[in-house]
Amino acid sequence: MHSDHRNTDQKHILTMRYPAAWWRSQWREAMPSGNGCIGASVYGGVYEETILLNHELLWRKGSTPELPDVSAILPEVRRLLAEGEAEEADGVLVKCLRTSGYEPKIASPLPLGDLKIYMPQHSAFRSYERRLNMATGEVTVRWTVGETAYERSLFVSRTDDSVVLAIRKQGPLALEATMTFQPHNPEDTRRPGTAYIPEAPESKRDGHYLYYAARNNDGSDFGAVARIVNRSGTLGANEREYSIKDAESLLVIIRLFPSGKREEQWERLTFELRDLAADYEMLLARHASEHGRLFHASSFDLRAQGRERSNEELLMEAYRGEVPDALMEKMWAYGRYLLISASREKGQPCHLYGLWAGDYDAVWAFHMVNENLQMMYWQALSGNMSGLMLAVFDYMDSLMDDFRTNARLLYGCRGIYIPAPTAPDSGLLKHLQPHIVHWTGGAGWVSQLYYDYYLHTGDIAFLRERAIPFMREAAWFYRDFFILGENGFFVSSPSNSPENTPGNYWKGPGHSMGTTVNATMDFAIAKELMRNLADGLRAIGESEEEENQWRAMLERIPPYQINEDGAVREWMHPDYDDNYHHRHQSHAYPVFPGIEVTRQNDPALFDAFVQAIRKRLVIGLKEQSGWSLAHMANNYARMGEGDLALECLDILGRSCVMNNLMTLHNDWRGMGIGVDMDWAPVQLDANMGWTAAVQEMLLFSVPGELHLLPALPTRWIRGSVGPLLARGGVQCELSWDREEQMVDVTLRTCSGRQAVRLILPDMVARIQEFEFRPGQPVNVKLDERPRRLRLELKPLS
Incomplete structure (x- = not known):
């Protein structure tokens, strides 16, 4: 029988000794497999197996009425905030949207259906286990009955876009199985009676093919086709299910469709499946090569x-x-x-x-x-x-057109406004809650991902063609949205610090009033965005005039403010007191996930941010x-x-x-x-x-600077990691052994010759080849050839 140990070691194997057992929501404990487009969840039952199928494009459609233009109400919101009437300002924009008849509903992922497999057992099972091989994406369920071993193995092919399932046995007993498609369990919803349950389900068999479809709330069909190949056995006559007795093995290959007309899609997928080789090992090898290329691109090992x-x-x-x-x-x-x-x-x-x-009303699934x-x-x-x-x-x-519409109709601004929640069918504002409507940092925070991609990869074409156009539109919004205060600094109004309420407005858990002025996060994101945009324009050698405009705006962003207790304020405005009773830490953005403030570039401000983070422990x-x-x-x-x-x-x-x-x-x-x-x-x-x-x-980086083992836990005596990719396009591999007082570092640049500064942890006593003074950075020149360094550590205390 097949073994899923072939291409990996035990640290990449997840083993469970019992099947999914969470009543009414067994999918939550299922073993997942996926190819980035299709997902399969294996419950692991011996007699009754359920494999939940999902497709990335299958969503219960939301409702998207025309977004009304409420931008004219913005001055009223700002007036109320300026006069200290934050609670009254909190609901103005939302009320205006609702009185204009705007009642949208956001889309939600929809389970496609279940493949059910029934395998009668004539004696009680033994030696049960289910496994996931993370290096290949293969899920395996095994058990024995007497002297016969049974096995079901499944993966979702990244190269052939199919769910592939093999059922095997080894021993004297027969393999008997019945398979059918059916809608996913309609009881899998948090709020029965409110979720959309697909209509017009249909399952049928035609020879060695199973067909399934149901209808979405937009009238479109979705479903699947399975091709089943059996080795020996007697096929049953039922027209709704595939039933076989006395087989040696079964191979099932499934393809899905998220929308369309069922008869047309069934015909298309049937032809595609006929042309696909019915060879489990070959299909697995082809998939595992591509999946493994990604999975093994980095590793982490604690010698466990x-x-x-x-x-x-x-x-x-x-x-x-x-x-x-x-x-x-x-x-x-x-x-x-x-x-x-x-x-x-x-x-x-x-x-x-x-x-x-597997939930028909999945919470926060957008x-x-x-x-x-x-x-x-x-x-x-x-x-x-x-x-x-x-x-x-x-x-x-x-979704850029929708994001532009949001900016224009909500706030009268150019550029883009990304609401906190979106779904593939629409980027328009769909959640009418003040803390959602008044949070304007979405596009700026997403801009960080665009620029960080450039910093890590050095892809100048991506910077020019994708990152800068996106960042420019995010920055245009701030250019129009920010207003200039009497002190010469920008004012952000209305503002929100997700998802916190200022201390002087907070009335205990469950209470929310987040409409404010000058949330620190607003300016942290805007500052990062404008600096990255200006630096990016310089990197591609375009528009010095535009670059200077963004740098001029940077001068108008107010400096971070620090409370009497030494912590950075969450709102840069005297009307709003800090509230440490909340798990969000939005105002710490410049330290993480941003890289603006480090212990090296501004120790005093860094310590103030650290103090703000520590204050949150009061919750x-x-x-x-x-x-x-x-x-x-x-x-x-x-x-x-x-x-x-x-x-x-x-x-x-x-x-x-x-x-x-x-x-x-x-x-x-x-x-x-x-x-x-x-x-x-x-x-x-x-x-x-x-x-x-x-x-x-294990690694922190800013362009031109690598912090090696910046927060190595005491318990991790020895281990290795890498290659990790650092900003600046440097690949870094690290191995350490505190008992042997050694760290090996291998560095390689992926973006041409460059010099980097190494910031070493306090435990380093000496570095080979370079002059080393504790507390001082070490400068290293890199090219595309691996450069190995060896650090000697202080003895363990």
Whole structure:
């Protein structure tokens, strides 16, 4: 029988000892496979197997009425804010939109359907396990009955755009199976009666083909075709399902369609499947080569013991207080695996459920640009997977007309305004809540991703043709939106610091009043955007006049303000007091995820931002969430606090991680960690943020400057990572051993000859080949040939 160990080691294998068991929502504990376009979730039942199928383009359509022009009301909102009437100003724009009849509804991912497999068992099973090989994307379910071993293996082919399933047995007993398509369980909805359940479902069999379709709320069909190849056996006569007895093996190849007319799509997919080679091993090898190219582009190794242990065993150890190294390796790899499996060039960006949403009313399953989408992709560039970022840029570029409409009709501005939530069918404002309407930083924050892609790859064509045009329109909005105050600095009004309420307006948990003036995050994003735009224009050698205009605007952005307690203020306005009782840390943007303020370039301001981050701890664990713990881990990594970053991951590991290692928004078991909710939504941003935090602990970069092991946790005695991709286009591989007092560093530039400054951790005692003075940077010249350096460490204390 096939073994999924062939191309990997145990640190890339996730093993579970029991099937998905979460009542009514088994898909949450399923094993995921995907090719960036199609997702398959394997529940793992022995007798009754369910494989949930999803397609990136299948969404329940939203409603998109014409957005009214409410920009004329903006002066009234600003007048109220200027007069200290923030609570009255809070609802003005939203009320105007609603009285104009604007009641939109945002789209939501829609489960395509389930492949059901029934395999009668004549004796009780033994030796059950299900596995995911992250290096290949192959999910395998195994068990034995007497002397016969059974196995189902599945992957979603990146090269052949198909779900491929093999069912095998080895031993004297027969292989008996019945397969059919059916709509996904209609009970999988958080609010029964409110979600759209697909209509007109149809399943049928024609020879060795199964057909399935249902109808979306826009009248279009979606569905699937499966080609089934059996080795021996007797085929049943049922016209709605494929039933076979006494077979040696089965091969099932499935293709999906997200829209169209069912009869036409069935015919098209049938012809495509006929031409596809019915060879599991060949299809797997072809897929694994491409999937593996991405997965193995970087690695992380802590020389962990116990990698062969199951997820359940590793999580039980994590519940004792510390995530074991074997689970740390797997969680880093899993975040990487999920992003690869749910994202690809010319596809849709990964949202919070990836390609594995089984809820008909999935909570927050759209693209959120007030942190969630960004956190999904923080790992991609440093993790040497820059190509995955292109899905984000393709998505944003496709919605530019809607973003321009938002800017013009909401605020009377040129350029673009990106609402916090969007969906593939529309970039128009769809959520009528003041804290959404008044947050104007979306386009600027997304601009960071565009420019960071250029900084990491050195792709000057991308900078000229895609990044600068996008950034220019984001900056145009600020040019029109900001007003000049009496002190000569810009005023941002209305303003919002996601998703916080100022302390003097806060009335306890659950209360929100976020309409303010001069949120620090507004100016942090605008400053970063204008500086990057000006620097980008200089890099491509165009429009010195335009460059100077943006640099002149930089002079009008007010300086950051510091409270009496030494922390940077969240609102740069005397009318709004800081409120530390909130998990968001938006005003720390210049330290993370931005790179404006570092300990090296402005130590005093850096310490004020660190103080602001520390002040947030007053909220305690009960107000945290999966994503906020991941965000805090990244913040601590930037602060150089590796042990505190690791502690955040330890807490995350025992509070918001399910047994398939997917992360949830909050602890669902009443363990005292995370916000109280009536539901625990899947949120894969914590998975991705975990991977990003590990990379931040081991390498931080600004153009021309690499910080090696800036936040190495004490527990990580030895290990290796890389290649990680640094800003400036430098690939960095690191291995360390504290007991041997050694760090090996290999550097290679991907963008021509350059010099970089190395910022070394305090534990370094000596560096070979170069003059080294503790506390001083080391200058290294690089070219495309690998340059190896060896650092000697101080003895362990």
